[in-house]
Amino acid sequence: MSITVETYPTLREAASAMRDGTRFLGGGTMVVRGLNFGAQTYDRVVRSTDAALRDIRSDGTGLHIGAGVTMAQIMQTASTDFLAPVARAVGGPAVRNMATVGGNLFARAPYGDFGTALLALDATVQMADGQSLAIETFYAHRAGSRGLVAAVTVPRPASGAFRFAKITRTRPKGASLLCIAAHLPGGTRISGARLAFGAMGPTPLRAKEAEAALDGAALDPAGIQRALDTCLNGLDPQDDALASAWYRRAVAPVHLRRLLLGEET
Amino acid sequence: MSSVEFRKDLFADERDDNLNEIGKPTIRQDIIGHVTGRSKFYDDHLFDGLLHMRCVRSPHHHANIRHVDTSAAERMPGIRRIIRPSDVPHNINTLLALINFGRDDEQLLSAGRVTYKGEPILAVVADTERQARDAVAAVRVEYEELPHVLDVEEALKPGAPTVNAEYPNNSFDYHDLYDHQKLRFGDTQAALAQADHIVEGTYQMSPIEQAPVETCGAIAAPEQNGRYVCHTSTQALFFSIGVTAKLLDMPSSQLHFIGGTVGGGFGGKVDSHHEPLAVLGAMLTGRPVKYMWDRTEEFRVGAPRGAERWRIRDGVMNDGRIVAREFTGFFDSGAYTRLSSYAIIKGTGHLPGPYTIPNVSSNVYCVYTNRTPATAMRGFGITGVDFAIECHMDKVAETVGMNPIELRILNAYRDGDMKAHRRVAKNCALIECCQVAAQKAGITLSPEAMAASSKEGGGIGWRAEVPETAIDDMGRIGDRRNREIPPEPYGGATQRGSVPAGTRGEAVVAAEVQDPDMQIDPTRVGHAVSQAVGQPAPPTPAPQSGAPIPAPVPAPAPAPTASAPPPIPAPSAAPPPQQPAPSAFAEPGAPAQPQQPYKPEKPFQRGVKRPGVSRFISGTRRR
Numbered sequence: 001m002s003i004t005v006e007t008y009p010t011l012r013e014a015a016s017a018m019r020d021g022t023r024f025l026g027g028g029t030m031v032v033r034g035l036n037f038g039a040q041t042y043d044r045v046v047r048s049t050d051a052a053l054r055d056i057r058s059d060g061t062g063l064h065i066g067a068g069v070t071m072a073q074i075m076q077t078a079s080t081d082f083l084a085p086v087a088r089a090v091g092g093p094a095v096r097n098m099a100t101v102g103g104n105l106f107a108r109a110p111y112g113d114f115g116t117a118l119l120a121l122d123a124t125v126q127m128a129d130g131q132s133l134a135i136e137t138f139y140a141h142r143a144g145s146r147g148l149v150a151a152v153t154v155p156r157p158a159s160g161a162f163r164f165a166k167i168t169r170t171r172p173k174g175a176s177l178l179c180i181a182a183h184l185p186g187g188t189r190i191s192g193a194r195l196a197f198g199a200m201g202p203t204p205l206r207a208k209e210a211e212a213a214l215d216g217a218a219l220d221p222a223g224i225q226r227a228l229d230t231c232l233n234g235l236d237p238q239d240d241a242l243a244s245a246w247y248r249r250a251v252a253p254v255h256l257r258r259l260l261l262g263e264e265t
Numbered sequence: 266m267s268s269v270e271f272r273k274d275l276f277a278d279e280r281d282d283n284l285n286e287i288g289k290p291t292i293r294q295d296i297i298g299h300v301t302g303r304s305k306f307y308d309d310h311l312f313d314g315l316l317h318m319r320c321v322r323s324p325h326h327h328a329n330i331r332h333v334d335t336s337a338a339e340r341m342p343g344i345r346r347i348i349r350p351s352d353v354p355h356n357i358n359t360l361l362a363l364i365n366f367g368r369d370d371e372q373l374l375s376a377g378r379v380t381y382k383g384e385p386i387l388a389v390v391a392d393t394e395r396q397a398r399d400a401v402a403a404v405r406v407e408y409e410e411l412p413h414v415l416d417v418e419e420a421l422k423p424g425a426p427t428v429n430a431e432y433p434n435n436s437f438d439y440h441d442l443y444d445h446q447k448l449r450f451g452d453t454q455a456a457l458a459q460a461d462h463i464v465e466g467t468y469q470m471s472p473i474e475q476a477p478v479e480t481c482g483a484i485a486a487p488e489q490n491g492r493y494v495c496h497t498s499t500q501a502l503f504f505s506i507g508v509t510a511k512l513l514d515m516p517s518s519q520l521h522f523i524g525g526t527v528g529g530g531f532g533g534k535v536d537s538h539h540e541p542l543a544v545l546g547a548m549l550t551g552r553p554v555k556y557m558w559d560r561t562e563e564f565r566v567g568a569p570r571g572a573e574r575w576r577i578r579d580g581v582m583n584d585g586r587i588v589a590r591e592f593t594g595f596f597d598s599g600a601y602t603r604l605s606s607y608a609i610i611k612g613t614g615h616l617p618g619p620y621t622i623p624n625v626s627s628n629v630y631c632v633y634t635n636r637t638p639a640t641a642m643r644g645f646g647i648t649g650v651d652f653a654i655e656c657h658m659d660k661v662a663e664t665v666g667m668n669p670i671e672l673r674i675l676n677a678y679r680d681g682d683m684k685a686h687r688r689v690a691k692n693c694a695l696i697e698c699c700q701v702a703a704q705k706a707g708i709t710l711s712p713e714a715m716a717a718s719s720k721e722g723g724g725i726g727w728r729a730e731v732p733e734t735a736i737d738d739m740g741r742i743g744d745r746r747n748r749e750i751p752p753e754p755y756g757g758a759t760q761r762g763s764v765p766a767g768t769r770g771e772a773v774v775a776a777e778v779q780d781p782d783m784q785i786d787p788t789r790v791g792h793a794v795s796q797a798v799g800q801p802a803p804p805t806p807a808p809q810s811g812a813p814i815p816a817p818v819p820a821p822a823p824a825p826t827a828s829a830p831p832p833i834p835a836p837s838a839a840p841p842p843q844q845p846a847p848s849a850f851a852e853p854g855a856p857a858q859p860q861q862p863y864k865p866e867k868p869f870q871r872g873v874k875r876p877g878v879s880r881f882i883s884g885t886r887r888r
């Protein structure tokens with residue numbers, strides 16, 4: 001099998017060149033790795049030099065982050081400071097230099113830490129064909145999707161309202177046993193909480209019952225108890241080389257408690 | 266700068282401090298090359314027309330191979346050769362055949378049946394690595410899945426699926442007698458009955474991948490005169506030559522192996538799987554062939570340190586003296602033997618750890634399961650059981666309410682003590698290590714513990730003696746197929762024998778080499794061969810009566826088993842109390858009976874003395 005690489009000046013053209021046996025190249029940390037290991041499902045790579053892919057800009061409600069923005073760029077940009085701890089949690093420096101936001105949305109468990117944070121922040125996914133999808137809808141249909149992502153828009157959380165924890169066996173570069181992103185607006189009485197778990201299912205997933213249980217609650221042991229009791233509902237962890245599904249279920253509420261109480265995770 | 270602190274104050278009289286290298290920090294010979302990036306690893310040797318080899322591997326833990334269809338793969342571009350089991354001239358070996366330990370049980374490429382996930386059944390040689398990978402993906406294999414077993418104790422049960430055809434009971438055969446390695450020293454059962462506390466624990470280790478940066482591999486190329494050059498990552502060059510010569514049924518004089526710079530080995534590069542396949546590929550294609558694992562293979566099929574499960578049962582007195590220690594150990598060898606059988610011999614020689622315990626027994630099993638075969642990793646045979654022993658020491662300390670460091674000092678080996686495998690302990694240093702470690706950690710020890718010395722108090726009375734030893738003949742080869750027998754020492758025994766005190770058993774001094782081509786010529790061995798080889802060990806040294814200072818810690822009183830039960834007659838097939846491992850180096854007989862000088866079966870051909878350079882070499886990546 002010989003491999004072909006095609007480069008297009010705009011994302012729209014790249015999108016129309018997608019077909020079976022083809023992968024769009026973001027930073028390539030997964031796509032090129034697959035080629036190196038003789039992937040049998042694709043032999044054609046499409047990429048785009050569209051400068052818009054690397055844009056980060058603020059508009060009225062939030063941030064617009066191009067799909068080609070790398071984790072390193074997120075860490076270096078002032079306006080994305082609240083996402084810097086998440087970007088820093090992805091791989092090592094070499095991976096972060098290449099890994100893109102768009103690629104992270106397609107990473108399979110145990111990867112997808114950045115996407116988990118975007119899910120908790122109610123981000124919107126802008127597709128190359130102009131469609132915008134709520135990130136939850138995007139994830140629900142990701143498996144069958146061939147559309148390219150142009151950007152994500154992320155509402156900026158109030159200071160201190162966004163928390164993220166990644167649980168790994170090795171530090172600093174381990175992959176997630178699980179990760180948790182929490183958006184906790186409301187200060188002393190939480191309202192409209194979002195809790196997203198990574199590596200607890202095929203895609204990042206929200207713990208909606210736990211979110212509801214936090215409504216009006218205070219972030220103290222009594223206030224969060226019902227959220228801890230219900231946080232596993234709707235999650236679907238898998239066994240992998242890092243941990244069994246059983247283990248993931250057993251420790252997820254513990255780490256959620258620490259995150260919500262502001263203890264070290 | 267070195268972070269090593271040399272405690273020259275300790276054992277100064279046992280050491281010559283005027284040596285040039287020993288006891289001094291030294292610079293690795295190869296470090297300049299490594300830090301300047303100029304060391305040449307096997308993959309830095311460039312060959313014109315290099316072909317690439319990849320293996321077709323079993324996706325199942327255990328399955329019969331019904332049918333293999335390579336027709337599509339053969340038609341693919343760049344495919345030079347598909348190597349089948351029948352292409353391997355002598356397709357069966359065991360790694361330790363070279364020291365004649367164990368029976369051949371593993372094929373280079375497996376025909377008929379696969380017994381672990383990732384077992385290779387075919388090798389594809391192609392112009393590019395990608396072509397080889399694509400062809401591997403295009404080979405169609407029809408498998409009939411079979412029941413598999415992944416747990417060591419499950420594998421020993423009657424009715425467990427047989428993993429390794431050569432060892433149908435799922436356990437290595439020790440000394441043609443037992444399904445486990447026995448160690449018997451004193452009478453643990455009697456001592457346990459009289460101990461103040463029984464402390465039990467189970468310890469389970471996972472397999473550990475050696476994870477070298479350079480994945481295992483080899484490049485072979487035809488040289489002149491029917492020879493093949495092979496650049497390899499091997500840690501065991503002469504093992505690799507011997508294994509290649511045997512599997513390919515060729516004299517080792519036709520193999521020009523070049524190793525030396527290993528990009529991380531740690532025991533994971535002794536299995537000699539790549540060299541025979543690469544050389545075979547070069548023979549069958551007439552071209553240079555590289556066979557190199559990728560990272561996934563390194564982790565999935567590269568033999569790890571095997572998993573071990575240990576159960577320990579101690580008899581402990583209120584004052585912390587350990588009077589009996591029983592071990593039941595299971596080594597998960599995976600589907601083939603490799604080095605696990607030998608690791609157990611090593612491990613048994615290490616029991617009961619660096620402690621003087623008057624009654625020790627152990628049963629250790631080398632168990633076949635449908636998992637990746639295990640092999641060596643740093644301190645193999647020792648590290649796992651040491652982990653178990655030291656965890657257990659802490660448990661004992663907790664039980665008797667003692668500082669765990671003082672417990673270790675109290676029970677530590679001292680010079681002159683008799684070890685359970687019937688060798689006298691010498692150059693002991695555990696007590697001093699404990700004292701220094703406690704000091705460094707800011708832990709205060711009792712004055713007695715601080716005053717203890719490895720050089721004092723050992724080798725006195727019972728400490729120097731081989732006790733009368735209770736024996737049993739449970740666990741004969743094949744017994745467990747018919748009925749469940751408790752795996753513990755003396756487990757299920759109705760009758761016990763006894764071996765009189767002082768009996769040491771016979772030493773196994775030399776194992777014959779399997780391939781005459783590998784016969785060692787005594788005149789070429791780089792060390793003197795002692796006249797005493799094969800003689801019983803010298804008598805135990807007399808207690809050190811002349812010690813200037815009386816031992817500050819009184820030696821523990823003799824264990825309760827000093828009053829051993831009256832011996833019952835030994836069963837006719839009583840095991841010798843000890844069967845030392847065959848030496849890793851086949852020691853030749855005493856020089857008094859000189860052996861025939863080395864003579865190859867076929868005379869050497871031209872080119873042997875002046876190895877021809879391969880006509881394919883085109884350079885190296887580093888200069």
Ligand SMILES: Cc1cc2nc3c(=O)[nH]c(=O)nc-3n(C[C@H](O)[C@H](O)[C@H](O)COP(=O)(O)OP(=O)(O)OC[C@H]3O[C@@H](n4cnc5c(N)ncnc54)[C@H](O)[C@@H]3O)c2cc1C
Pocket residue numbers: 023024025026027028029030031032033067068089090091092095098099100101102103104105106107110111112113114147148149150173174175176
């Ligand atoms: C050593 C290592 C460590 C890693 N550690 C982590 C970690 O800690 N956390 C983590 O989350 N991930 C980790 N990853 C996974 C991966 O690097 C990240 O998820 C990264 O963000 C993927 O982005 P990429 O641009 O490299 O994706 P690529 O490899 O380029 O693409 C990945 C997939 O996304 C698709 N894709 C990429 N961009 C788009 C787009 N704009 N539109 C549509 N589809 C697109 C590709 O077609 C492909 O299917 C690690 C990977 C490696 C190799």
